[in-house]
Structure formats: structure tokens, C-alpha cells
Amino acid sequence: MKAGIAQKLLTTYATIIISTIISGIFCLYVLNINKRTNEEMRYVTLPSIEELKELKGQLLEVKKLANTWIYMTNNKDEERLTNILMKDFPMVSNRLDKHARKWSEKAEFEYYEQIAANNKAIINNVEKITSILSTDESYLNDSKVDGAVDIYSVTSKKIVANDRLYDELISTKNSNLERQQSYITSLLNYLYLILFATLIVVIVVSLVSLRFSKKSIVEPLLKLNKIILDIAIGEVIPIEENERKDEIGQMHNAIRKMIDGAIQKINFAEQIGKGNYDNRFTLLSESDQLGMALVTMRDDLKKSHEILLEQDKRLLDAQRLARVGNYLYDLQTLTFQSSSTFDEILGLPAGDVKPMAMWLNLIHPDYRKTIGEKADKATAEKSRFSEQYLIRKYNTGEECWVAAIGEHNLDENGEVLSIFGTLQDITESKSLEVDLNNSYVIATEQNKRLSNFSYIVSHNLRMHAVNIHGLLNLYNDSDTEEEKDEVIALLARASQHLDETMHHLNDVVAMQNALSVEIEPQVLNSHIVHALNTLQSQIENRKVIIENRVPVDTIVNYNPAYLDSIILNLISNAIKYSHPDRQPIIFIDFYKEHPERANTKFVLEIKDNGIGIDMHKNGHKLFGMYKTFHNNKDAKGIGLFMTKYQIEAMGGHIEVTSVLNEGTTFKIFIK
DSSP: OOOOHHHHHHHHHHHHHHHHHHHHHHHHHHHHHHHHHHHHIIIIIHHHHHHHHHHHHHHHHHHHHHHHHHHOOOHHHHHHHHHIIIIIHHHHHHHHHHHHTTOSOHHHHHHHHHHHHHHHHHHHHHHHHHHHTOSGGGGGOHHHHHHHHHHHHHHHHHHHHHHHHHHHHHHHHHHHHHHHHHHHHHHHHHHHHHHHHHHHHHHHHHHHHHHHIIIIIIHHHHHHHHHHHHHHTTOOOOOOOOOOOSHHHHHHHHHHHHHHHHHHHHHHHHHHHTTOTTOOOOOSSTTOHHHHHHHHHHHHHHHHHHHHHHHHHHHHHHHHHHTEEEEEEETTTTEEEEOHHHHHHHTOOSSSOEEHHHHHTTBOHHHHHHHHHHHHHHHHHTOOEEEEEEEEOTTTOOEEEEEEEEEEEEOTTSOEEEEEEEEEEOHHHHHHHHHHHHHHHHHHHHHHHHHHHHHHHHHHHHHHHHHHHHHHHHHHHOOSHHHHHHHHHHHHHHHHHHHHHHHHHHHHHHHHHOOOOOOEEEEHHHHHHHHHHHTHHHHHHHTOEEEEOSOTTOEEEEOHHHHHHHHHHHHHHHHHTOOTTSOOEEEEEEEESOTTSSSOOEEEEEEEOSSOOOHHHHGGGTTSTTOOOSOOTTOOSOHHHHHHHHHHHTTOEEEEEEETTTEEEEEEEEO
16 A cells, blocks of 8 residues: 555655754754854963963063063062062963863863973072062172072073973964864854755755645645535536545545435435335445435325325315316416316316417307406406306317416516416306396296286276276166167177287287297298298288398298297388388398307398388387387287297397388397
8 A cells, every 4th residue: 555645744744854853953063062162262262372472471571571680670670570470470370270271182281281380480480580689789799690690591491491382382272273263164064064955855855745745635635625615516426436545545535435425315316306206225324314314205205295196186086076177377488287177177188288378269259358358457467367258178169167266476576477276167057057047037027027917917908898897887878779789889899809809918928938949940031931922912012022132041040930920020010111102122131240250140130111110219118018109000019029029039139220211120130
């Protein structure tokens, strides 16, 4: 196994530290030697040289003073010699003696000891000379003078010899001083060399360490740092295994293992997100808390999913039972999503995302515009949409009633993002409602007609009863047979009128009691021809022109008896109320109410140029029973009443426009 990064760095740092320590120790050693040598030079060698020179000078001066003393002494020489012998020389000699004991060279000390012994002998001899020649009278004694001269001669030789020793010792000390200075200089040079070498070693080792750190530590760590940052922001990319056996390689492979584990967990989470709750997952270890959490989440989601599936099934079953579906319309993508029950209600293919227009086109044309406007208004106002309308199923075209409810999802700015809601099939309840409404309308209409009929019966029968009662009273009051015969004739006419009234009332009762009539496809022109044949004599007598524009192949779904009655009544009225001053013309036409629409009503139009009707005066009672508007003695006021009833019983209605003395137009709208 290769050495780890920590070991390599430790070796590098140890090299730098050891080099620095060695260099430091050497520096301290050199500085210590330099300090000691400088102290020796400053406090021992240099003072010693000066003191030797000073002692040498003093001895020479002693020699000179001693020589002068032999010939003639004076106070000044005596004082000077005394100061040297008693004060200066001992003081300098004592200092030199102290310094000499610190000399490191034995030869120098031996020189000094010899010089010191000579100095002592010289001082003693000079003191002898001064003691011999201590007075002026001493100079007169030749033996004393000769003795002093002999002593001086010995002393002079000693001084010369000692002076030579001084020179040699001073020279030796100077040489030693130069050697010390040279040694210090060499040590300093070595110090500089060691410091330079240490600096070079530190720089080289540091550069190598930096290069190694950059290549083997920093760059891999930066790469690993980027990988970790990518993982931190959610970007997990697989990495290859690293062959390095050191800490970086181990860290790289640890991160690789972590990424592989994360990818494994991501794939597992994706499978969970897709609803694959049976996907297997292997924990990385017994301490894999995230893996255990994912497994727990999967198990919980599986249970929740099973519960939701059961609830969805129940909800779908409930929706199917209630015939309620739900939808979501995304205004951003303009796509429409719906539940299976919703698709079943509209007959749409299940499962696909449908465009909005697909199911909007299923709205019945009669409601499409209104529903679109109300939906747009609800979206603009962000209000609830709730409407009932008719649709045609996509797959069968079958019509059914639905109730739609819509709400809006808004963003943070209050703008509509989507529309959601429900759609319920209310065909059964709507049919029941329609039936109830029809029953109510029929009951109301029958009640109104019954009230009208009761009024008519009460009025007409009471009128006939009063008339007959009056004629009977008149008959009882008649005095002659002739008067009675006249009353009997009037009673017979009144009885005939009563019979006609009873027949009319019977017809009305029969018509009102017919709750349903048979409807069959009818050739319209055959019924028009039948009516014209029936009225042939009247047409010829009045010379009526008939303009029949109805196509010969026109088919309508109608009750045949009602169709005959309606056409006959309207054509007969047109003939009956023709204008006396112009030839009667009757126009019969058949067309669509709104040709541009797919689902529209047809119109049977009968138009004449007769005397017309004052609509302002009589329009509100035009179709009332026993209502007449002209002075025609044959008018009964029953025809238009029955015609209107028959048309409405067939699901249509009748409209009339008329201008007095110009003509009248009747429009029968057929469903």
C-alpha cells in the first residue's frame, strides 16, 4: 500500500521542522561561540593587550627613571617613579593578573608568569637602587654608586629581556585575536551557508509539498467539493471508482458509494412516485436511516394507496349511482381532463386529455351561446358557474339534461389558472320535472278552460233557459191560438239553438278531455287538397284564387284529424271574410323559421287579402271561445278557439298579423 497523504505531509513537515531545528541549533551554537569569543576579545584579550602595552611602557619609563636616579635624583623623578612603583604598575599589574587567569592559551599564561616574575625582580632592583641612593650624600659614596650601577645593569638587562617577552606576548595575543576574529568570521559564513541551505531546503520541500498538495489534494478535493455541492442542490451524477489507495481515494470512493446509494434511493423513490409499491429495495446497511425511511414511506403510501383506491372505487360507484362526474380545465394549456363518469355522461372516449372545444360542441345548439356567455362571465367575475342545459352525447347523439357547476383556481395575483367542477346527468329528474310542469300546465290550462267552460255553460245555458222561460211565460199569457203558435215556433227555434249550443259544448269537452293524440307522418299537400275539395263550392261561388306553394313531398309529424281541422278552419275563414270589393286570393306556404339553424321549427303560412281584423281592438280575444269580430250571422266563435288548442296540443303555436281592409296572415309553427 502506498503511503497515505497524511504520512506524506507529515514527512514533508518533519523535514522542514528538522531542517529548521538543525539550522536553529547551529545558529544558537554560532551565536553562543560568537558571544563568548566577543566577550573574551572585549573583556579579556583586548584589555590584556592594552595592559601589556601599558606595563611595557611603564617598565621602560622605570628603566629610564632608574637610570636617571643613579646619576642625580630630583623631586620630580622621585614622585614619578614612586607613582609608577607604588600605584600605577601594581594597579595595571593586578588587572592584567585577573585577565591572565582567563586566558585560554597555556603558552600565553606561561609567558605572562615569566614576565610577572621578571617584573617582580625589576621592581625589587629599582627599589634597591632608590634605597641605596636615597640621600644626596649617597651619591658621594662611590661604593654605593657602584653597587647601584651594578644593580641597574642587571635590571636593565632584565627590562630588555622582559620587553622582548612583552613584545612576544603582545604579538601572540594579537595573533590569537586575529585567529578568533577569523574563526568568528568563518562561523558566521557557515551560519549564512546553513541558513541559505535551510532556506533552499524549506523552499524546495514547500514547493514540492505545494505541488503535491495541489495535484494530489487540492484538485481532487475541489472536484469532490463540486460533486458534494451538486449533491447538495439535488444533482446526483454517477462517478467512476478511484484507483488511489490514500485518503483522497478512500474519500472519493466513499462519495461514489454515497452517490450510488442516493441513485438507488432516487430510483426507488421514482418507482414509489409512479405507484410501483412492490419494487424491492436493499438497505445499504443496518444504519441506513434514509433507506429505512423510504421503505416505511413506501409501505405507508401503499396502505394509503390501497385505501385511496378503495375510496376512489366507492367514489366512482357513488358517482355512477348519482351520475355525477368531475372535470378540470387548464387555462394555461387549454386542455380538459375528466373522470370516467364524466366521460360516460357525455359519451366521450375514456382516459384521453380532450380539447375544450370537443365537449363544448356537445352542448345543444339552443343552449350553446347562452352557456358560453355565462361561463365567460363567471370566469371574468371569478364567480361560481351553475347551469342546467341540454347536451347531445358524443358517441350516440342522444339528448340528455345535465347540471354543471364550476369553480376557479386562482394564482397569487388573483388570475384564473384553471376551472374545476362537476357535471351531473339530470335527465331522469329533468324529465320528471318536465312531466310535472306539463302536468301543471295541462292542469292549469284545463282548470282555466274548465273555468271558461263553466262560464260559457253558465252564460249560454242560462241565456237559453231565460229565453225559454220567457217564451213559456209568453205562451201562458197568450190569449189566442195564433199567438200561442207563434210562441211555439219561437220555442222550437230556441230549442234548436240550445241543441246547437249543447253540441258545441260537447265538442269542447271531448277536445279538452283528450290528454294525448296520435302523431303520424303526414303528407301536408294531401290535407290541403282535402280541405280545398271540401270547400270547392264556396271557392267557386266567390271565385277564390288559391296559391299553394307547399312542396308536394313535404312530410310533417301530426295528428291527421287535427291537421284537417286546422287547415279547413283557416281556409274557410279566409273565404268567409273575403273583401267584397276585390277577388279573394289565398296564399299557402311552408318554410323553415330560421333556415341558417340546424334545429328550427317549420311554418305553415295561410295568408289572404280579406277584410282583416282590428288587432288593436280585438287581438287579445282573437282565440277566445264564442268570440266574433264581424257581423257575419254564420260566425259561431268556436273555430279559432279549437284551432289554437289543437296546434298547442301538437307542441306548436299560432301567430297572426292583420291589417284592417288589407288582409290577414296566420302562421302555424310545427315542432
